[in-house]
Amino acid sequence: MKKRALFSVSDKSGVVALARRVAAMGYEIISTGGTQSALEAGGVECVNISRITGFPECLDGRLKTLHPVVHGGILAMRRNIDHMAQMELLSIEPIDIVVINLYPFKQTVLREGVLLEEAIENIDIGGPAMLRSAAKNWEDVLVVVCPSDYEYVAEHLEEGTVTPDIRFALAAKVFEHTAHYDALIAEYLRRKTGTDYPDLLTLTFEKHQVLRYGENPHQSAVFYREAGASGGSLALAEQLHGKELSLCNIHDAHGAATLLKEFSEPCAVAVKHANPCGVGVGNTICEAYIRAFEVDPVSIFGGVVALNRLCEKTVAEEMKKTLLDVIIAPGFTDEALEILTAKKNVRLLSLETISEPIGEYAMDLKKVDGGLLVQSIDRAVGTDRQEVTAAVPTESQYRDLDLAWKVCKHVKSNAVVLAKDGRIVGIGPGQVSRVGALEVAIRHAGEKAAGAVAASDAFFPFPDCVHKAHEAGITAIIQPGGSLRDGESVAACNQCGIAMVFTGVRHFSH
Secondary structure, three states: OOOEEEEEOOOOOOHHHHHHHHHHOOOEEEEOHHHHHHHHHOOOOOEEHHHHHOOOOEOOOOEOOOOHHHHHHHHOOOOOHHHHHHHHHOOOOOOOEEEEOOOOHHHHHOOOOOOHHHHHHOOOOHHHHHHHHHHHOOOOOEEEOOHHHHHHHHHHHHHOOOOHHHHHHHHHHHHHHHHHHHHHHHHHHHHHHOOOOOOOOOOOEEEEEEOOOOOOOOOOOEEEEEOOOOOOOHHHOEEEEOOOOOHHHHHHHHHHHHHHOOOOOOEEEEEEOOEEEEEEEOOOHHHHHHHHHHHOOOOOOOEEEEEOOOEOHHHHHHHOOOOEEEEEEOOEOHHHHHHHOOOOOOEEEEOOOOOOOOOOOOEEEEEEOOEEEEEEOOOOOOOOOEEOOOOOOOHHHHHHHHHHHHHHOOOOOOOEEEEEOOEEEEEEOOOOOHHHHHHHHHHHHHHHHOOOEEEEOOOOOOOHHHHHHHHHOOOEEEEOOOOOOHHHHHHHHHHHOOEEEEOOOOOOOO
16 A cells, blocks of 8 residues: 655745655655645645545635545554454545644734734644644654654654654644644634633743753753744843853843833843842933942842943943843944953843833733742832822932832832932842831942932831831832821821822732
8 A cells, every 4th residue: 555645734844855755755745735836846746635535625725634534544543453444445545644734823913913814714723633633643643743853754764763752752742733823822812802811721832942051050941932922022132142041041131121111211220139239220321331330239240231222332341340141232232242242151132122011911920839820010100199298209309219119110029229319229129028128228328328219119017117217318208008007107207307108009029
């Protein structure tokens, strides 16, 4: 009985070369419309699927392979006597190789302005059905879904070394592929329905990069990218220089880039161990970086720096003075690259869209043992302010309060941030008590705490923070409010002459 191979692909890359080699091994090539045209143009003789089924393609191509002759030829177990007897009775011939990839649903829906009708027409039905049939019968049918596997498969076929392990691995890849495909469809349709939290949530990601290591060198790690990553997503950054990224590099770069989006003016953000250790805004990106560096010159060592303006010569000369693990910017001038690439280990990432906002459909995901926590992105700004003390912030104090509040939103809780004269001067991150966070911020600010303003990511449960702030010379405080004991903190502020403003918005970050 003649061996047969079925080819039906949307992505035609490499398919002619594979089909030639398969045909040269004595396989009869069965194909569908567009694939048949491509193969015959490449000199490969084909049999159209309609000649096999005895039924024409119809419904604008929606129906062509969903036929017992096709699926019977794929699903029949060769060692099952009953199966083979039924095949003979029904005049069904086995199909031994299945090479299929699917309609370009992802590429279609990622195009701007695509209509629902076009997206629907790019949902493949016959392709996944044949792939799943072939993968289910992996012991008898060799199934190939990825063009990147064509050369590997052809070599093993020619050498006669297609082992059960190879067949099984290719079959497993099929189910990963179809699950990914269906998850993309489900996500697209879920967005169309406006459902944020469905009863069944299936997420899909694409392997983007093997990382140098995880949080520690003894941990392996991989960076998986969302299939529809767009806009200012860190997953779209291009590495221009430096050794491989680690998990911590990417995590910190994400934190820096996310905070950077709060500012339209030239801004530099330094992050170390998931917390901002320096934030600066200025008239130029160099001035912004210098101000970020001055917040905490010690902690920035070995950290990640993100810029929202082109990295040019002057800022590159400043950054080369300290050890930085990662620098990410919308781009780098040739002069800046020459300066920074002199340090062989610093990772330089270019992300032209770094300032673009987080995507409309983005969600915040946190993995816990046995489950996944899903929440909306914290997009609140807290502009509905309530002045609750006798002292009212001045215009310049409000500018500093705004600056501190934006930064505080991105500092791990409990968090307190100090600002003065348009600069961040102290950051107190990740403490188990609010007064502890304030003490850390004051210690970092040193003498600059006098005359500064403070932002707290959540309310003051006790007036002790107000008294600590007064001792350090802090003149105004912005915080969410909402404590049962707010009155005590307000009274303490009035006693100390400190202005306090409530935002009504909390910014816990864990």
